[in-house]
Amino acid sequence: MCLRKRSGYRPPDLINAKIYTGPIPAEREGELAMGGGRSETSALSGAGRGRGTTTTQNSQRPNACCFCWCCCCSCSCLTVRNEEERRRRRRKRISQGTKMETIPNCEACTKPSVEEIRLWSQSFDKLMRNPAGRNVFREFLRTEYSEENMLFWLACEDLKQEINKGAIEEKARSIYEDYISILSPKEVSLDARVREVINRKMQDPAPHTFEDAQLQIYTLMHRDSYPRFLSSNIYKSLVHGGSRTSSES
Secondary structure: OOHHHHOOOOOOOHHHHHHOOOOOOHHHHHHHHHHHHHHHHHHHHHHHHHHHHHHHHHHHOOOOOOOOOOOOOOOHHHHHHHHHHHHHHHHHHHHOOOOOOOOOOOOOOOOOOHHHHHHOOOOHHHHHHOHHHHHHHHHHHHHOOOHHHHHHHHHHHHHHOOOOHHHHHHHHHHHHHHHHOOOOOOOOOOOHHHHHHHHHHOOOOOOOOOHHHHHHHHHHHHHHHHHHHHOOHHHHHHHHHHHHHHHHO
């Protein structure tokens, strides 16, 4: 005898089950509710695990810059964003009354001519080669809370001229503490690769220890600050003032 017949088993009426539209019995309603809850919970937990896996994978993926899909710790766009964030933090510290170190005096220079002032708008190199141009640009950087970029660049130029071993080590250590250390309020914005190079070179300081960092800060000032400088009231007043003086003479 068939085991199903002996135990009283009856196959389900699939046709009627499909077309049945009546109310669900109370005892079946509780079972279906519990089963549905388990299914939904299982689906949500599965989705959560999927989202968690995706998040973990995304968090391990290298940061991608807005222009390329490479690992861009040294990309200039990220450096600019870091520079903007650093300026905001520095502005906040100053507004809260944080005491900053005394800023060194500007370079000694003669009054620039009208032709020199106009040349500054032709290229950033011409501006930076002129002592008066560096002073004016430094004044503009001070209004943007990023004067330390120019101070760092000038300190690196001074270090390059040094030939005494003891003086080189002392100046290199001073530059590191003032502009490279993360504890300094005047820390400049550098990527991890350049910082690693500096830390390695600081074991035996030389006149060109900060050469990579100086180039990166020079590029940052060129791409980020220089265009705004040309549109600033500081530069425009010099151009208009020089033009007025030359026309009167």
